[in-house]
Amino acid sequence: MGMTMIEKLLARKAGIPRVQAGDTVVVDVDMCVLIDLQFATTWVQPVRIADPERVAVVMDHAVPAPSLKDATGGTHARAFVKEFGIERFYDVGRHGICHEVIAENGLARPGEILACTDSHTCAAGAYNTGARGLGPVEMYAILCTGSTWFQVSPTVRYELTGRLPGYVSGKDIFLHIAATWGDATNQNLEYGGPGLASVPMNDRRTIATQGAEISADFSTFGVDDVLRSFLAERGVTGFEAADADPDAAYLDVRTVDLDGLEPYVARPGTVSGNAVPVSDIEHRRLDQAFIGSCANGQLEDLRIAAEILDGRTVAPGVRLLVTPASQQVYREAMKAGYLQILADAGAVVTNSTCGACFGYHMGVLGPGEVCLTSSTRNFTGRMGSTEAEIFMAAPATVAASAVTGYITDPRSLA
Ligand SMILES: CC(C)[C@H](C(=O)O)[C@@H](O)C(=O)O
């Protein structure tokens, strides 16, 4: 019996011929990514670290520092970077949400292991990387020792067929999967099939990122021409991809027909089993609309929002917030004219940060307010008041809804 993509990757990294569901493996970590919050909580400067070349530090969740606690975290981060000569330091000005920074700088390589304290580290599975979010204590151990362990869960494979229709994106693929199959606790997810070629890298990253919302372990995509050229543009070459064997053992193989897919919206509270086609939920009035986050603050997300908002205005009574996922996305969106269009339409374009996505700073919701977000989570209280309601959808749906003032199918404005 062969191995699934993630089994192949873990076996190779563990230096053993094969692994199967239920095994525990010890692996070297190729890239260890520390985020600002790690330095703002219980940071103790280590005496030595395993390998400064395999460490990146990204200022993202709270930048520029909105509180004294975060400012102190920044001080710790800068002292750490200085002491150990960490070159991959993405401080304010070169910063961005860590998963975007990882992608832009080629920190995630096919067939390798990447770890970070953030729960959306699975995002890098889009690049055929074995990537997982781990607790801060485990991350500290990796920083000092260079290795970690994983228990291997069984794998579910998603076979994509057909082609993505216009105004339907990776977010809709994910919400469809979450609506149809729900929770993926103790499961690895693997994506492939003939339809994958029509799914661009930004959408693959959205899907991989959001594996966290259905509690999946690893989410992994194979290496194809689309990924190869994405990586080459970022200087990532000379890797050993992890491919699934034709006779790999899966827990289940499920087909997603892209041709028939429509925009989806997750209702407040959770995404597992809680998303519906937009036609089932249209006309819910909104107070706030948010386009941003590691899942959907990418350049293409801002492009589609600008396309929809061009020559239109945000509905009275609605606040539209747009947060580019990184300083690089911000600059590219500015050059392309997207930010001008969005601001002319009445959107507030913010600095790139996690801020509004997790209700930490900026864009916090008051009691009774309704928000439609393109971010990752719709959990109660996520963006502020526990009495606020958070619906979740793709950037196209959020942009169209910001124009009308209620949840709207973006195809109706096309
Ligand atoms: C605060 C933080 C570490 C957290 C995570 O782990 O995911 C955040 O990024 C989130 O999305 O809730």
Ligand code: SF4
């Ligand atoms: S953008 Fe949101 S989901 Fe992504 S890492 Fe930041 S807080 Fe977490």
